[in-house]
Amino acid sequence: MSQLPVQVRDRLRSMARTVVMAVTLLLVGGSAGAQRAPQIGPDFSPAEIQQLFDAFVLVQAQDALSLTDAQFAPFVSSLKRLQDVRRRNQQQEQRQLRTLQQLATRDDASDRELETRLQALDEHRTRATTSVRAAYADVDAVLDVRQRVRFRSFELRMERRQMELLMRARNARGGQTQPRRQRPNQTR
Numbered sequence: 001m002s003q004l005p006v007q008v009r010d011r012l013r014s015m016a017r018t019v020v021m022a023v024t025l026l027l028v029g030g031s032a033g034a035q036r037a038p039q040i041g042p043d044f045s046p047a048e049i050q051q052l053f054d055a056f057v058l059v060q061a062q063d064a065l066s067l068t069d070a071q072f073a074p075f076v077s078s079l080k081r082l083q084d085v086r087r088r089n090q091q092q093e094q095r096q097l098r099t100l101q102q103l104a105t106r107d108d109a110s111d112r113e114l115e116t117r118l119q120a121l122d123e124h125r126t127r128a129t130t131s132v133r134a135a136y137a138d139v140d141a142v143l144d145v146r147q148r149v150r151f152r153s154f155e156l157r158m159e160r161r162q163m164e165l166l167m168r169a170r171n172a173r174g175g176q177t178q179p180r181r182q183r184p185n186q187t188r
Contacts (some may be wrong), residue, residue, distance in 0.1 A: 002041070054083055057158050064154045065147045074142045082135040089128035095122045 044052075058079060061067070067075055100117045103109040138146050 025063050030128070047066070050087070053162055054080070057083075060158065061151070061154060065143065067147075071142050074140070078138040078142055082139055085131050085135040089124075089131065092124060093121070093128065096124060 025155065058076060061075070067074075096117070100114070100121060103114055104119060139151065142149060165187065
C-alpha cells in the first residue's frame with residue numbers, strides 16, 4: 001500500500017488525538033459527574049463507544065509499536081480489518097448462540113435441529129479462526145518481528161484497559177444495568 005500524503009497522515013493523527021481527548025474527557029468527566037448526578041453525559045450507542053475505543057487503540061499502537069511513517073497507513077488499514085473481522089465473527093457467533101439457546105428451551109425443537117445448529121456454530125468458529133489468522137497475517141506483514149511481539153502484548157493491555165473502562169463506566173452509572181428479559185417458559 002502506498003504511503004499517505006503528509007497532509008492526510010497529519011489529519012488522521014489530529015483526528016485520532018481529538019478522539020482520544022474526547023474519550024478521556026468522557027471517562028474522567030463521567031466519573032466525576034457520576035458523584036453529583038446519575039447521568040454522565042450524552043448517551044452513546046455501544047457501536048459509537050467501540051469506534052471511539054478503536055481510535056484510541058490506533059493512537060496508542062502508533063506509539064507502543066514505534067511505527068514509521070511508511071508503516072502507518074498500511075498498519076491502519078490492516079488493524080481496522082482485524083478489528084472488523086473479529087467484531088463480525090463475534091456478532092455472528094452471538095446470533096447463532098442466541099438462536100441455539102432459544103431452540104433448546106422450546107419443547108418442539110428436535111434433537112436433529114439442535115445438532116444441525118451446533119454443527120453450523122462449530123463450522124462458523126472454524127471459519128472465524130481462519131479469517132482472524134488471515135487478518136493477523138496482514139498486520140504482521142506490516143510490522144517487523146519485534147513490533148509483532150510488542151503488538152501481541154499491546155493487544156492484551158488494550159483488552160484489559162477496555163474492561164477497566166467498561167467497569168468504570170458501569171460503576172459511574174451506579175452499577176445500573178438493564179434488567180434481563182425473562183423467557184416465557186423460564187422461572188426465576
